[in-house]
Amino acid sequence: MLKPIRWNRFARDLIVIQFGFLLYGLALALLIRASLGTSTWLVLEIALADILGIRIGTMTVWMGFAVLGLALVFRERVGWGTLANILCIGPWLNLFLEWIPMPAENLALQIGMFLLGVLIQGIATAVYIGVDAGAGPRDSLMLAIHRVTGVSVRVARGSIEVIVVTLGWLLGGPAGWGTLAFALLIGPSVQWAFKLFDVRPHKTDDARIPAKGVAD
16 A cells, blocks of 8 residues: 655655645645635635634644545555655645735735746646655545546546535635636646656556646
């Protein structure tokens, strides 16, 4: 169930993947501060963070462990990058939320922040996936459902996203037109970043990793 660690390049991979997580935390913070609607998982995580009275980044860590637990129940293969994803993105998100202010009712600035967040998340996904250290917990769950049920990756991912955003919205999460825009734009952003950095996942993972990437 565990991907082997390539010790001869572990130090390099650790630095690169941490840079990817930094960018991912920055992207999520920009989406949140833009106040136009966030990604589907953030809708749920923000709602739960408000209910529990904890920071959003902390909630993403706990959510990551919960989702990973479900993936492991289905015996999905994970790697050290999966655990690093859970532990590192949340703290970066909390840090950037402290540094990035909420724009004062400036729609042009909000849209700019939102689009920049989508662009940076695409780059962060390419950096992270390029290390090939294991899928994020949310992608791991998607792949587990695909493998166990036989449904397509698209159906598995889509079903999870619909359930998550609906639950988050019912709990008071910040779903908006930006949530739909994110769903439409994140795929092209990741694809562009894959081409820019020439990211080519190993053949053993090609059939298992969707073009959309992390999405964690």
